[in-house]
Amino acid sequence: MTDQVEGASHRPPPVHTHPDDVPLLTALSALADPVRIQLIRDLASRPDWALSCSNFDVPVGRAAKSHHFSVLRDAGLVEQRDQGAKRLNRLRREEFDARFPGLLDLTLRPDVTE
Amino acid sequence: MTDQVEGASHRPPPVHTHPDDVPLLTALSALADPVRIQLIRDLASRPDWALSCSNFDVPVGRAAKSHHFSVLRDAGLVEQRDQGAKRLNRLRREEFDARFPGLLDLTLRPDVTE
DNA sequence: CTCAGTGTTCGATGGCCATCGTACAGTGCT
DNA sequence: AGCACTGTACGATGGCCATCGAACACTGAG
Numbered sequence: 001m002t003d004q005v006e007g008a009s010h011r012p013p014p015v016h017t018h019p020d021d022v023p024l025l026t027a028l029s030a031l032a033d034p035v036r037i038q039l040i041r042d043l044a045s046r047p048d049w050a051l052s053c054s055n056f057d058v059p060v061g062r063a064a065k066s067h068h069f070s071v072l073r074d075a076g077l078v079e080q081r082d083q084g085a086k087r088l089n090r091l092r093r094e095e096f097d098a099r100f101p102g103l104l105d106l107t108l109r110p111d112v113t114e
Numbered sequence: 115m116t117d118q119v120e121g122a123s124h125r126p127p128p129v130h131t132h133p134d135d136v137p138l139l140t141a142l143s144a145l146a147d148p149v150r151i152q153l154i155r156d157l158a159s160r161p162d163w164a165l166s167c168s169n170f171d172v173p174v175g176r177a178a179k180s181h182h183f184s185v186l187r188d189a190g191l192v193e194q195r196d197q198g199a200k201r202l203n204r205l206r207r208e209e210f211d212a213r214f215p216g217l218l219d220l221t222l223r224p225d226v227t228e
Numbered sequence: 229c230t231c232a233g234t235g236t237t238c239g240a241t242g243g244c245c246a247t248c249g250t251a252c253a254g255t256g257c258t
Numbered sequence: 259a260g261c262a263c264t265g266t267a268c269g270a271t272g273g274c275c276a277t278c279g280a281a282c283a284c285t286g287a288g
Contacts, residue, residue, distance in 0.1 A: 011235095011284055024226040025148060032142040033276085054234060064277050066236055085234045085285040100226065102216030112138040112214065125254055125265095147246085168264060178247050180266055199255040199264045 009082060019076030019092060019099035027100055030075035031107055035060060036068050040077065043091045044108050052086035077104075123196060133190030133206060133213035141214055144189035145221055149174060150182050154191065157205045158222050166200035191218075 019027075030036060035058050042056050053069060060068075069089070072078040076099065079090045096104050106112065133141075144150060149172050156170050167183060174182075183203070186192040190213065193204045210218050220226065 009284090021228075023228040024220065024223075025146065025151065028142055028146040032139065032146040034139060035276085037139065052234080060276080061278060062235065063237085063279080067276075070236090082285095087235065100220055103220060106138070106214055106217060109138075114135075114137040123254090149246085166264080174246080175248060176265070177249075177267085181246075184266090196254095201265065 011082065013082060014073060014080040014087070016079060017074050017076050019096045022074075022076040022099065024100070027075050027077075027103065030071050030077060031103070033068070033071075035064075036072060037107060039068060039072065040091065040104075040107055041110075043078070043089055044093075048090040049081065049088045051089050053089065054086075125196065127196060128187060128194040128201070130193060131188050131190050133210045136188075136190040136213065138214070141189050141191075141217065144185050144191060145217070147182070147185075149178075150186060151221060153182060153186065154205065154218075154221055155224075157192065157203055158207075162204040163195065163202040165203050167203065168200075 031040075038058055039056055043051060053065060054062075056065065058065060058068075069078060069080070073080065076096055077092060079092050081088045081090070091104075093104060145154075152172055153170055157165060167179060168176075170179065172179060172182075183192060183194070187194065190210055191206060193206050195202045195204070205218075207218060
């Protein structure tokens, strides 16, 4: 029925951590990984909620990918929303930037990769 | 004689990497460590060349400390200069900030530690 | 209901890294 | 020369983490 009101989701929604509750060390550790940097950049190149987890092109299996998204959620970098079987993603640009000014911009700059 | 000209140092000078040659991932990995963050903060709280390696109050032995300074050098964060038996340190504020704007400021902010 | 697709969880594994103790090399002082 | 101090190099160790395969749960479609 494509019902938006009677959600009745029989699946635990993803647990999020707000950037304001994230220690600096956690944020830096989350960003200090090539796969996660790639995920963030891919995410930034598309509109919010445009990509589900399986749409990301990274050289790891589903299990590892799921793990990486968990790390990104805990670091306040990514928000997830369930829609059907898919789990849609959004980069928490403004909130994360308010907590760690400039850090996300730095990560998204293509020239610092060398 | 406390000669400044006839240095004749029989010791290999420390190898440095300029921040411009440092990939983002290297910089983030270097900063994603509690001991190194402490070293950087201690360094920032004193004038340039004021501290030798042994002066830092970090809960690790000499060997580990030496390793950490090596990592910081490779990440373009610290410059070292030999003076006698001591090895003096300087935080490469401007150069590093030119390459990764805001990253060092973020690391030095005391409130993001939580 | 069955099936294909999506994502999480679990246990196991391999590798990287922070740390330590020790030995060693310079340096300056007596 | 002898000594105390500073820092590095080396080998070993322990722990953490990224990854995988497999099993499982949920979803929407046929």
